Amino acid sequence: MPRSAIIFVRLIEAxxxxxxxxxxxxxxxxxxxxxxxxxxxxxxxxxxxxxxxxQFAMVSYFVLGGAYSLQLGANVRMDLIYGRWSPRRQAAVDAVTVFAMIFFLGVVLYGGIDSTIYAFEIGERSRTVWRPYMAPIKMIICFGVFLMILQSLAFLIRDIARLRGEEI
Incomplete structure (x- = not known):
């Protein structure tokens, strides 16, 4: 693997x-x-x-910890068949299916950025009695989704390296 790819994976995971x-x-x-x-x-x-x-604290905890839980493998995975495969075969399947995750997260990020810009433009506030501004929590959500996309790309690079017989 190119040194830049290895540095990218290590930097994102750190x-x-x-x-x-x-x-x-x-x-x-x-x-x-x-x-x-x-x-x-x-x-x-x-x-x-x-x-x-x-609610804001819980959303922040959940979204900012999302990439970390992906990194630890704490996400839900159907291990009925997957767990019996060799690491190389797992990497091959992951290298294909990661694109679905990246696509989904990309759509979420696109919508989140659009919603955050809207919140800033109109000064969007919650409809509760307290009426906090919504832009800060929307920014946190976008940042967390961006981190998950970066972690997904790191997974892709790691899987490609494993398919080539290398470990990062």
């Missing part, structure tokens, strides 16, 4: 590893927001922002 590990701490943010909501409700003053903030 980036996704670090971002995924940092995204894990968003569960503490989520727990803190929910704890605050419980305490505030116990004193009769439920805050308006906690439910939506918890």
């Amino acid at each position: 980036l996704n590893y670090r971002i995924g590990r940092m995204a894990m701490y968003l569960l503490f943010v989520l727990a803190g927001v929910l704890l605050w909501s419980i305490i505030a409700k116990a004193f009769g003053r439920p805050p308006l922002w906690t439910q939506e903030m918890a």
Whole structure:
């Protein structure tokens, strides 16, 4: 494999590893927001922002950790037949099917970017009483999907290398 491809794979996997590990701490943010909501409700003053903030924290955790979970192989895979194949055959099948994932993520990213631009142009806000701006969470979603596309490309390069008898 060309050295640039190896550097790309290692760089993307290192980036996704670090971002995924940092995204894990968003569960503490989520727990803190929910704890605050419980305490505030116990004193009769439920805050308006906690439910939506918890949703934003969960979406951020899920999307920013997506590439990391792909990297770890924590995604759902039908291992009924796949698990019995040789690593080379798995790489061959993955090198073909990864294009479906890249296409899907590309469509999601295209729609996400369009939606984010729209949110910035009109100053889109949530329709709840709290009314937070929607552009920041949409930017996080686009960034997370972009990281998953990069991880998919790293998988493709890794699978091509395996088919050539090399390991990255």
